[in-house]
Amino acid sequence: MNPSHPDKRATPIDYDRIAPDYDTHRQGRGPYFGELLRLARAADAERVLELGAGTGNNTAPFLEDLPCRLVALDRSRGMLARHAAKGIPATRVNASAVALPFADGAFDFLFATYMLHHIGDLDALARECHRVLDGGTAAFVTVSHDFIRRHPMNAWFPSFAAVDCARFQDIPAIEAALRRAGFAEVHATDVESPPRPIDADYVGRVADRFISTYDLLPPEEFAEGVARLRAEVAKHGALPNPIVREATVVYAQA
Numbered sequence: 001m002n003p004s005h006p007d008k009r010a011t012p013i014d015y016d017r018i019a020p021d022y023d024t025h026r027q028g029r030g031p032y033f034g035e036l037l038r039l040a041r042a043a044d045a046e047r048v049l050e051l052g053a054g055t056g057n058n059t060a061p062f063l064e065d066l067p068c069r070l071v072a073l074d075r076s077r078g079m080l081a082r083h084a085a086k087g088i089p090a091t092r093v094n095a096s097a098v099a100l101p102f103a104d105g106a107f108d109f110l111f112a113t114y115m116l117h118h119i120g121d122l123d124a125l126a127r128e129c130h131r132v133l134d135g136g137t138a139a140f141v142t143v144s145h146d147f148i149r150r151h152p153m154n155a156w157f158p159s160f161a162a163v164d165c166a167r168f169q170d171i172p173a174i175e176a177a178l179r180r181a182g183f184a185e186v187h188a189t190d191v192e193s194p195p196r197p198i199d200a201d202y203v204g205r206v207a208d209r210f211i212s213t214y215d216l217l218p219p220e221e222f223a224e225g226v227a228r229l230r231a232e233v234a235k236h237g238a239l240p241n242p243i244v245r246e247a248t249v250v251y252a253q254a
């Protein structure tokens, strides 16, 4: 992490470059989605801010299930261009989440899915979120170090946990930053997807680097891990245990 950049961790992911293909492997409505809706409804969310909205994979279903005035903010113009191309009825804003171009108390709910790990200064982010909320709720979807360490791909890629633990803040650090910014009632809820087999289809997604972790592994380790995994899956059609994807929703009251 480069501490001189408040909003940029040392992650070489150029979202403008990957925007056109982003939706090939990434969808919204993950296992966290019901929890986001529950929190938004409890906050009587009418003015909603989504941070790191990307191509809108969660903006669109959120608006379908909970019609509201939604501002979709992202630092990447390329990701917002994809968002716009889908015709999602939100206001798009190209800005950084650590310097929000909104008045104090402009929103009653804000959420972010898989954006937090790009933030170098969690305190700056938490302060901005607290400032723009009008006594409402903030909710952040991320992955815990516990899940990263238990992830089945650790068996095939020895650096998997080291790479992801270095870039995803652990849950207690996020909770502490929210409290320091003045948030109360800080909680974290773990959610999980139905099990899915680690079969040839899954191996294909890994080989296509469907999550950015695979871009960050040493190239030889990645190539060797994919080859070993593919060979093992070919023997039996799938690994003995399926994968259960986990996410953590950290939320708090402003």
Ligand SMILES: C[S@@+](CC[C@H](N)C(=O)[O-])C[C@H]1O[C@@H](n2cnc3c(N)ncnc32)[C@H](O)[C@@H]1O
Pocket (backbone or CB within 6 Å): 007, 008, 015, 026, 027, 028, 051, 052, 053, 054, 055, 056, 057, 058, 073, 074, 075, 076, 079, 095, 096, 097, 098, 112, 113, 114, 115, 118, 119
């Ligand atoms: C992994 S993508 C997630 C996109 C979307 N939330 C989703 O779940 O599909 C992370 C997004 O966060 C955006 N992002 C990263 N740092 C940001 C920042 N400081 N402010 C606003 N957006 C940021 C990236 O441009 C990218 O669109």
